[in-house]
Amino acid sequence: MDWQSTLARNIRQLRQDKGLTQEQLAVDSSIDLTYLGGIERGRRNPSLLVMARIADALGVSLPKLLEK
């Protein structure tokens, strides 16, 4: 499992656990909906600060977001 897929899986899991849509999470993390979608499909290679914003919006730590 590559890191992009791990990140993708964790974001989707946590997002759905919180009952959020991609659009809601996109707003909360100040990321464009389509860009977030790309991350959640494992097609993007986001930077440290972008991932930190997503972790923040999901209410988890960044290391947690990257757990395998």
Added chain:
Amino acid sequence: MDWQSTLARNIRQLRQDKGLTQEQLAVDSSIDLTYLGGIERGRRNPSLLVMARIADALGVSLPKLLEK
């Protein structure tokens, strides 16, 4: 403590614990020396895959590399 500084501190700590120079770590992780230096000074915002390569070269997990 922002994430760039946390990453910087952890990389430097782990690198020195292993007795490696920046240049050796740069080679091991296939990253340019000057760029690695910038990361280790907290001035850069590296991508997921670059951080994963560094974690790998240091023999730690990526989440571990990002622990506060």
Added chain:
DNA sequence: ATGTGACTTTTAGTCCGTA
């Protein structure tokens, strides 16, 4: 509500120096 391709702008990341 999500997936996708094509796109432009910005920044990551490289390579060359100097100190």
Added chain:
DNA sequence: TTACGGACTAAAAGTCACA
């Protein structure tokens, strides 16, 4: 051995129309 600058190239960031 590390820090830093400039110039460059590759890729991320960010947006849009459409399915």
